[in-house]
Amino acid sequence: MSAMPTAEPTMLTPPPIPLISIDRATVRFDDVTALREVSLTLHRGERLALVGANGSGKTTLLRLLHGLVRCTGKRATFPLAPDGRKPVAAMLFQRPFLLSLSVRWNILPALWLHGVRSKDERERRCRQALQRVGLGHLANRPARSLSGGQQQRLALARAWVIEPDLLLLDEPTANLDPGAKREVEALIEDIARAGVTVVISTHNLGQAKRLGTRVAYLEAGRVVVDLPVDRFFKDQLPREAEQFLKGELPWT
Amino acid sequence: MDLIDRICGPLAAACLAATLLIAPAVQAQEKTIVMASTTSTEQSGLFAHLLPAFKQATGIDVRVVAVGTGQALDIGRRGDAGIVFVHDTAAEEKFVAEGYSVKRLPVMYNDFVLIGPATDPARTKGNDIAAALSKLASSGASFVSRGDRSGTHAAELRMWKQAGIDIATQKPAGYKECGCGMGPALNIASSTDAYVLSDRGTWLSFKNRGGLAILVEGDKSLFNQYGVMVVNPAKHPHVKQALAQAFADWVVSPAGQAAIASYKIGGEQLFFPNAGR
Amino acid sequence: MNAFTDSFWIALRLIGDADAELLRIVGLSLRVSITACAIGGTIGVFLGTWLAATQVPFRRAAVWAVNTLLALPSVVVGLIVYLLLSRTGPLGSLGILFTPGAMIAAQSLLVIPLFAALSRRLLLDGLREGGDQLRSLGASPLQSALLMLAHQRFGMLTVVLTAFGRAVSEVGAVMIVGGNIEGFTRVMTTAIALETSKGDLPLALALGIVLLGVVGLVNLLIGWMQGRTPIAREAFA
Numbered sequence: 148m149s150a151m152p153t154a155e156p157t158m159l160t161p162p163p164i165p166l167i168s169i170d171r172a173t174v175r176f177d178d179v180t181a182l183r184e185v186s187l188t189l190h191r192g193e194r195l196a197l198v199g200a201n202g203s204g205k206t207t208l209l210r211l212l213h214g215l216v217r218c219t220g221k222r223a224t225f226p227l228a229p230d231g232r233k234p235v236a237a238m239l240f241q242r243p244f245l246l247s248l249s250v251r252w253n254i255l256p257a258l259w260l261h262g263v264r265s266k267d268e269r270e271r272r273c274r275q276a277l278q279r280v281g282l283g284h285l286a287n288r289p290a291r292s293l294s295g296g297q298q299q300r301l302a303l304a305r306a307w308v309i310e311p312d313l314l315l316l317d318e319p320t321a322n323l324d325p326g327a328k329r330e331v332e333a334l335i336e337d338i339a340r341a342g343v344t345v346v347i348s349t350h351n352l353g354q355a356k357r358l359g360t361r362v363a364y365l366e367a368g369r370v371v372v373d374l375p376v377d378r379f380f381k382d383q384l385p386r387e388a389e390q391f392l393k394g395e396l397p398w399t
Numbered sequence: 400m401d402l403i404d405r406i407c408g409p410l411a412a413a414c415l416a417a418t419l420l421i422a423p424a425v426q427a428q429e430k431t432i433v434m435a436s437t438t439s440t441e442q443s444g445l446f447a448h449l450l451p452a453f454k455q456a457t458g459i460d461v462r463v464v465a466v467g468t469g470q471a472l473d474i475g476r477r478g479d480a481g482i483v484f485v486h487d488t489a490a491e492e493k494f495v496a497e498g499y500s501v502k503r504l505p506v507m508y509n510d511f512v513l514i515g516p517a518t519d520p521a522r523t524k525g526n527d528i529a530a531a532l533s534k535l536a537s538s539g540a541s542f543v544s545r546g547d548r549s550g551t552h553a554a555e556l557r558m559w560k561q562a563g564i565d566i567a568t569q570k571p572a573g574y575k576e577c578g579c580g581m582g583p584a585l586n587i588a589s590s591t592d593a594y595v596l597s598d599r600g601t602w603l604s605f606k607n608r609g610g611l612a613i614l615v616e617g618d619k620s621l622f623n624q625y626g627v628m629v630v631n632p633a634k635h636p637h638v639k640q641a642l643a644q645a646f647a648d649w650v651v652s653p654a655g656q657a658a659i660a661s662y663k664i665g666g667e668q669l670f671f672p673n674a675g676r
Numbered sequence: 677m678n679a680f681t682d683s684f685w686i687a688l689r690l691i692g693d694a695d696a697e698l699l700r701i702v703g704l705s706l707r708v709s710i711t712a713c714a715i716g717g718t719i720g721v722f723l724g725t726w727l728a729a730t731q732v733p734f735r736r737a738a739v740w741a742v743n744t745l746l747a748l749p750s751v752v753v754g755l756i757v758y759l760l761l762s763r764t765g766p767l768g769s770l771g772i773l774f775t776p777g778a779m780i781a782a783q784s785l786l787v788i789p790l791f792a793a794l795s796r797r798l799l800l801d802g803l804r805e806g807g808d809q810l811r812s813l814g815a816s817p818l819q820s821a822l823l824m825l826a827h828q829r830f831g832m833l834t835v836v837l838t839a840f841g842r843a844v845s846e847v848g849a850v851m852i853v854g855g856n857i858e859g860f861t862r863v864m865t866t867a868i869a870l871e872t873s874k875g876d877l878p879l880a881l882a883l884g885i886v887l888l889g890v891v892g893l894v895n896l897l898i899g900w901m902q903g904r905t906p907i908a909r910e911a912f913a
Contacts, residue, residue, distance in 0.1 A: 244806030
């Protein structure tokens with residue numbers, strides 16, 4: 148009698164579900180080429196950190212993933228199980244644009260634009276979102292009177308309130324002091340843990356290491372390196388990438 | 400500062416509300432008619448005296464649009480007014496000939512006077528306008544003309560012609576055209592010590608006289624005839640003919656003529672009724 | 677200097693006496709100009725919003741036209757409206773020539789380019805700052821422009837005051853289409869013109885002082901209303 152082969156207990160990781168894929172996409176603004184032949188597939192639950200110098204195309208890639216710019220090449224979104232709907236994306240910017248209205252009234256239009264037509268539901272979700280980011284007690288304050296960190300938290304609330312599948316962040320903590328930075332990062336972690344796919348561009352390599360599961364290095368509109376986070380910081384990388392990591396990238 | 404802020408706002412609101420409430424809202428009135436007349440007639444104050452009497456007699460409200468004679472006749476031609484009351488006989492007769500009115504009725508006359516600096520450098524004083532203008536031209540003194548196709552302007556050109564001067568071809572040295580009404584022309588004359596031909600009514604109510612005085616008066620040529628015309632309903636059917644005719648009839652009636660004669664400034668009668676003559 | 681001090685005292689006396697005719701004239705000026713700003717403002721802001729949001733090919737031409745019309749002299753507007761409303765004109769049957777209605781129409785036309793050009797500029801500045809982020813929230817160009825209107829409401833207030841100043845101080849249009857009829861279509865500016873042409877300069881200047889006083893009251897009122905809202909206080913802190 149032959150022995151049953153004993154299978155080692157393996158971690159059953161579900162196969163990665165693609166969310167958005169772009170294939171050889173090029174984005175041009177007038178005579179400037181912001182992205183060149185970029186191919187990338189974003190999977191659900193991923194936390195992709197984009198690093199690179201200013202002007203390397205990080206912001207454009209974020210906007211392309213959101214669908215705000217057009218490209219030559221392919222950009223496809225994958226319908227989400229179980230109802231086959233398109234993924235909902237929300238974006239955070241380095242300096243959040245807040246309407247000169249109260250904190251509440253910066254969230255409510257986002258809900259309305261998203262299609263929430265019931266006034267009660269809008270109020271409920273708005274309250275919830277503000278509580279989540281710790282701004283519940285400031286709901287009626289003018290949004291522009293908030294501190295930098297509070298404003299970014301408000302922007303997070305505005306993004307979170309529409310229950311996005313994908314959260315895109317363009318250097319969200321670049322302007323914040325360390326305390327505010329920690330608060331915002333904690334909230335982003337929270338959101339990612341709840342299953343939201345996150346793409347964050349950052350100058351802060353520590354942030355990339357802390358938050359990311361995957362890191363992509365961009366240079367002059369191309370994705371030069373695209374690796375899981377542990378490999379990115381251990382492996383031998385191309386020379387420019389190494390130089391960037393060491394902070395020695397010469398100004399082009 | 401806070402207290403001032405607190406009271407200023409409500410105070411401002413109260414004042415503005417008061418003006419809007421006190422000033423009566425315009426009510427749509429059935430018996431109204433628009434009359435096109437001249438600035439000189441209105442500014443003499445005649446209408447303020449005459450129209451209330453007319454309203455009392457007939458209950459009709461006359462709304463006066465006061466412009467230059469040329470513009471008043473134009474308003475009549477367009478049918479934007481029901482009555483035209485001006486002082487340029489030749490132009491009025493042309494208006495009737497064109498069919499815009501059925502009949503022209505003479506109403507009253509006043510006179511023109513030559514106004515100038517009291518020092519009278521051109522030696523015009525007297526009662527002969529043709530001679531006066533002739534001396535004015537040769538002296539080169541400043542003269543202000545209205546130049547606006549008004550009744551006064553037409554009369555002024557007639558008088559220059561009488562003095563043997565054709566303004567179109569031989570402007571005297573000091574001749575200036577302002578293209579303006581009687582008041583502004585008097586203003587200019589007052590500030591530049593110039594001569595100007597004016598109707599007596601405007602002169603009597605003019606307050607900015609400076610060094611000006613009446614230099615020539617009483618000449619027959621200075622006679623200024625006023626006429627009233629009802630706009631022809633055949634040309635403009637919407638005209639309120641009955642109301643317009645009521646005014647025309649009243650102003651030449653004994654009652655209207657008496658009202659005209661009774662209008663005085665500083666005890667002086669301005670207009671002399673001569674309907675039917 | 678005499679004319680100025682005379683006028684100042686005359687102005688005070690007129691206000692103190694609450695002269696009935698003065699009140700009527702002031703009331704009509706306010707009624708005509710406020711109504712004209714309401715009508716012209718609605719049309720003008722719609723136009724400005726559309727110009728800020730739209731991408732149609734003839735948009736450039738429309739912007740050029742609006743900017744050129746900013747310099748439209750009030751007397752020309754008066755002439756145009758007069759020819760339209762005259763009995764021999766296309767809208768003659770409305771019969772509103774020489775009534776306050778015609779004056780409101782003329783002043784509305786006068787302020788539309790002002791509202792359109794200034795609100796467009798405000799919206800464009802706002803959209804330059806935050807249009808992208810509003811778009812990322814899913815707002816269409818029109819929705820972004822409308823959100824910007826709410827965002828720029830204090831700037832809009834200045835636009836309203838500018839337009840009101842233009843309307844209440846103009847004399848060319850209301851003179852021609854209103855006819856300066858005593859007790860019916862006489863407003864502050866036409867009264868000033870009349871007294872000037874009669875040579876009563878101190879009275880004319882006094883009326884001018886009263887006109888400025890009225891506009892000053894309006895601004896005071898607006899300023900007070902602004903001060904009451906906490907957001908405004910923060911905004912001006």
